[in-house]
Amino acid sequence: MSEKIQAEARSEFGKGAARRIRRENKVPAVIYGHGNDPVHLTLPGHATMMALKHGGANALLELEVDGDTHLALTKQVQVDPIRRTLEHVDFVAVRRGEKVTVDVPVLVEGDAAPETLVVTENSTVQLEAEATNIPESVEVSIEGAEVGTQVLASDLAIPAGTTLLTDPDTLMVNVTAQVTAEALEAELEAAEAEAGIERDESDEEAAEAEAAAADGEGSTDEGEGSSDEE
Template identity: 80%
Template sequence: MSTEKIKAELRTEFGKGAARRIRREHKIPAVVYGHGNEPIHLTLPGHDTMMAIKHGGANALLELDIDGDAQLALTKQVQVDPVRRVLEHVDFVAVKRGEKVTVDVPVVTVGDAAPETLVVTENATVQVEAEATHIPEQFEISVEGAEAGTQFLASQIELPSGTTLLTDAETLVVNVTAAPTAEALEAELEEAEAEAGIEKDEPEAASDEAAEDGDSE
């Protein structure tokens, strides 16, 4: 895992008004927790921080330059504006080189399973313990040619040296099932509608026949 270097400024103003002013300057309020120290409140450059976190993934590791002192910081929580999709606030945990940390690492599937199958990711992440500077960005599971009924457990994930699996080894991560037929989908839809109390209108032909029977009487 690469470490992005970011110039940080100590923050002395707090509250919603101060945060808005910071964001208007295209900067981001942030806090660094950990190692028994008081939280460090910072202001970070918006674009550089956004790119560093985007590049580093879910567990981006940044080297923050705080008044000339370098501090390794592991991204723990990111708040994003739901409309503008820009960073609003970031929480970090202070870490040291060689220190082991517990993180959730994303799982992705690669390859194509056998025809007429459906690949279902049952758990999108697995928890591991790894050195702070060697956190895997993601784990890949190859489903190439996998037939329906094939299952991939957490224990089958290949872990890099120095990384320990914390998720239960028997946890189902990826499940390859038979793709549902059109008939099965229709039946499932009808069952869901029945449970929801949705009544379908009678087919027009059937309604006409009923009307004609009534007239003949």
């Protein structure tokens, strides 16, 4: 489903103009596609943020500008890393019934068997879908999965009306044995030894060595005292 946003045509460009737009709690945006000239817009900040949250990574919006409606698919969203506000949005113009290529998030659900480690090898899958019927995500269950379980792209339950474009043999999710801290430490030490890397002695190891040396000296002193008494 698409959400309607009332937009304004934008005639000012550059960093200064973009800053002025953002100060008014609005967002600069542009629509590309279908061989037309880019359409530069100003969008309401809060309404656009909510529409993108509802629509997900491939949000479809109806942008109304000066009486015209543009059906636009979200392609790139720039967000301020500190304030988490929208900086700029790029859209691609689409038509109803048109097929588009999109990357859809893969959501892993459930809990694998005990003492396993679930590794998401690829977090998105590429699909071809109708512009007005793009799935928000593709779900895969690993409930009770044992060590050695592998989920390939061909194993995913692709929604009806969509086509898988990712190589079917692509590994999406891999269930492996959980590595213990001791085993990980042993592997690290072996790798370092093979590479000729010498570790610096840790504070704990240094304390243990000092304690052992002190015990050894104490034993020697006691032995010497016994000899003098005799």
